[in-house]
Every structure is written in C-alpha cells, then in structure tokens.
Amino acid sequence: MRRIAHISDLHFGAHDPAIVAALHAALVGEAPDLVVVSGDLTQRAKSRQFRAADAFLRGLEAAGMRLLVVPGNHDIPLYNVARRLLAPLDRYCRTVARGRSACYADGEIAALGLVSAHGLTIKDGRLTRLQIASIPRAFAAAAPETFRLLVTHHPLVPLRDESGALDEALRGAGRALTAVRKAGVHLILAGHNHAASAEIGGPQLATDAQVMVVQAGTATSWRRRGTPNSFNLLTIEAGRLTVDQRDAIDGAFVTSRRRSFALGRDGWSSA
Numbered sequence: 001m002r003r004i005a006h007i008s009d010l011h012f013g014a015h016d017p018a019i020v021a022a023l024h025a026a027l028v029g030e031a032p033d034l035v036v037v038s039g040d041l042t043q044r045a046k047s048r049q050f051r052a053a054d055a056f057l058r059g060l061e062a063a064g065m066r067l068l069v070v071p072g073n074h075d076i077p078l079y080n081v082a083r084r085l086l087a088p089l090d091r092y093c094r095t096v097a098r099g100r101s102a103c104y105a106d107g108e109i110a111a112l113g114l115v116s117a118h119g120l121t122i123k124d125g126r127l128t129r130l131q132i133a134s135i136p137r138a139f140a141a142a143a144p145e146t147f148r149l150l151v152t153h154h155p156l157v158p159l160r161d162e163s164g165a166l167d168e169a170l171r172g173a174g175r176a177l178t179a180v181r182k183a184g185v186h187l188i189l190a191g192h193n194h195a196a197s198a199e200i201g202g203p204q205l206a207t208d209a210q211v212m213v214v215q216a217g218t219a220t221s222w223r224r225r226g227t228p229n230s231f232n233l234l235t236i237e238a239g240r241l242t243v244d245q246r247d248a249i250d251g252a253f254v255t256s257r258r259r260s261f262a263l264g265r266d267g268w269s270s271a
Contacts, residue, residue, distance in 0.1 A: 001237040002109050002147070005032040006214060008191025008231075011074065011221035012052040013043030019220045019229050019248050020056060026246065026253040028063045030233060034104055035065050038191040038216060039072025039117065039153030041096060050075075050095035057096070068104045069096060070113040072153035072192060073123055088119030102151075103138065109236065110142040113151040116170050125154030125192070126171035135179040147236050148185045155190040156180070159215050162194040162225040177211065186263060187212050187234075187241070194218045196230050198243045198259045200268045210267045214243055230256070239263045240271060 005027055010020075027035060037057070042049035057067060075096075076088040083090065089097075102113035112135065116125035139148050150156075154170035156177055161167045170176075180188065188211070196217040217230040229248035234241060240262050247256040262271040 001235065002034070002106075003030070003032045004109075004149075004234040004236070005030060005035045006038065006189050006216045006232040006234060007035065007219040008038040008153075008216035009040040009072065009194055009218035009221060010037070010053060010056070011040055011043045011218065011223060012056070013046060013049035014223055015043075015052075015220045016222045016229070018251065022248060022252055023219055023229075023231065024056065024059055026231075027060060027065065031063075032065065032233065033106075034109070034111065035060055035067050036111070036113075036149075036151050036189055037067065037069040038151055038189055039070050040074040040191060041069075041071065041092075042075055043221075045075050045077045045091055047091055047095070050091050054095050057100075066104065067100055068102060068111055068113050068151060069100055070102055070115055070151055070153055071096070071117050073117040073121065073125060076117055076119055078122070084119045089115070089117075105142065105146075109147045109149065110139055111149040111151060112138040116152040116154040124168070124170065125152070127152070127176050128172065129175070132172060132176050132179045135176070135185070136183040139183040139185065147187070148183065149187045149189060150180060150185045151189045153190065154192050155213060155215060156188055157199070157211065157213050159190070159193055159197060159199065159213065160195055162227045167193050181210055187214065189214050189216070191216050194221075194223075194225060195227055196232060196245050198261070200261070200270070212241070212261065212268045228256070
C-alpha cells in the first residue's frame with residue numbers, strides 16, 4: 001500500500017498563513033509515503049515567494065516526507081519579459097528544484113514529473129516532443145506490477161475550473177496521451193484549475209478507461225473563487241485507488257469527499 005498527498009497551487013505571495021500551518025499539520029499527521037506538488041508554488045515568481053515556498057517544503061522534508069515537485073505557470077515571471085524568455089525557471093531551479101527530484105520510485109510505485117509551464121506561454125501549458133518521448137523511457141525499467149504516475153501542472157485532458165467551465169488541455173496533449181498509454185501509466189496528477197476532481201478519462205474522454213486524471217484544488221491560496229482550500233490524499237493498494245478530498249474547514253483539513261476506483265484488465269471503473 002502507498003499513500004500519496006497531492007497538493008497544488010500554493011501561490012505563496014497570495015497565501016493564507018493560517019491555512020499553510022493547517023496544511024503542514026495535516027500532512028505531518030497523515031505521514032504519506034510521497035507528497036506530490038503539482039505547480040504554482042508562487043504567485044508571481046518573486047525570490048521572496050520562492051523562499052517562502054522552499055521553507056514550507058523544507059518543513060515537510062524535516063518531518064521525513066519525500067517530495068516530487070514540478071513548477072506551474074505562476075512560477076515563471078509574468079512582467080519581466082527578458083527573464084521570462086531567457087531564463088523562465090531560473091529562480092525556481094535555484095531555490096526549489098535544487099536537491100529535489102522530479103522522479104520517484106520504490107517497490108510499488110513509479111512517478112515522473114514533467115514541466116508543462118514554459119516562457120513562451122502565459123497561462124496555458126504545453127509538453128514538447130522531447131518531453132513526450134521521455135515518458136515511455138522513464139517507466140521502461142519499472143516492473144510490470146508497478147503503479148505508474150505522471151505529474152504535470154496543466155491537465156492532459158480538458159477539466160473543469162473553479163467556475164465549472166471546461167478548460168482546455170495543454171498543448172501536445174494528444175501525443176502525450178499516446179505516450180502515456182504506451183508507457184502503461186495508470187494515473188495522471190495535475191493542478192492549475194483550482195478545482196478538485198477525479199475523472200476516468202475526463203469529461204470528454206469518458207470512454208477511455210485507461211486514463212485516470214486526478215486534479216488538486218488550491219491548497220493555500222486565498223484566491224479560491226468560491227472553492228475551499230483543499231488537497232487530495234490518495235491510497236493505492238491491490239489495484240484499487242481511493243481519493244480523499246481534504247477541505248479546509250474551521251482551520252483544519254477534513255475529508256469532504258471520498259471516491260474509490262478499481263483497476264482491471266479493461267482499465268479503470270468506479271468501485
């Protein structure tokens with residue numbers, strides 16, 4: 001059995017300090033095997049915001065947690081055009097990525113994180129052909145029974161945002177999904193839309209039972225737009241996936257919704 005905490009869109013610089021403290025306490029209490037952070041650690045890619053995000057991550061590491069972290073579009077400077085085009089992820093790499101891996105593997109799970117935020121895009125994301133080609137290679141050494149996860153900031157399928165509107169998938173999603181199937185990836189984790197969900201195939205891929213997408217809401221930002229701060233706690237065991245959505249209510253993260261899925265020969269089904 002493996003337990004994964006999936007947090008996203010922390011937006012340090014537009015964060016609620018009390019919620020940050022509650023999230024730290026919740027994660028320490030759960031002691032997951034892996035914490036996945038799927039981007040937008042900062043609000044405007046400022047050095048002080050990256051330092052605050054790094055301090056939060058260091059607190060989790062000090063409590064014995066393993067991390068897999070990828071950046072989001074907010075982790076690229078918006079107004080500094082030169083930095084955006086020439087060194088879009090420089091501050092992220094120097095402060096957050098240094099010493100931390102975007103890969104994880106043990107005897108039961110293998111996870112790969114890919115950067116979908118690039119300097120030439122503003123809000124939307126994309127995966128390059130080189131990144132897509134790396135997906136099958138990254139999982140080639142995993143044993144057949146290993147549960148495989150891919151992490152991006154932008155979803156690979158159209159998912160609903162906090163207003164309920166369907167947001168487009170990232171550029172290159174079609175090719176990426178082909179690579180995902182080739183690599184036998186079981187689960188895709190994403191953020192960006194500030195709306196928690198767990199979909200078999202997503203709203204527009206309902207017949208594709210091979211694709212499971214779990215999206216995390218915003219963990220600590222006060223820019224909630226009507227949705228609660230939340231994170232997902234995933235339990236993976238014997239071909240079953242349980243997704244507990246933990247919402248911040250009265251200063252603590254509590255389970256607001258639980259969804260269970262089974263993985264069989266024909267793919268995913270609700271359990």
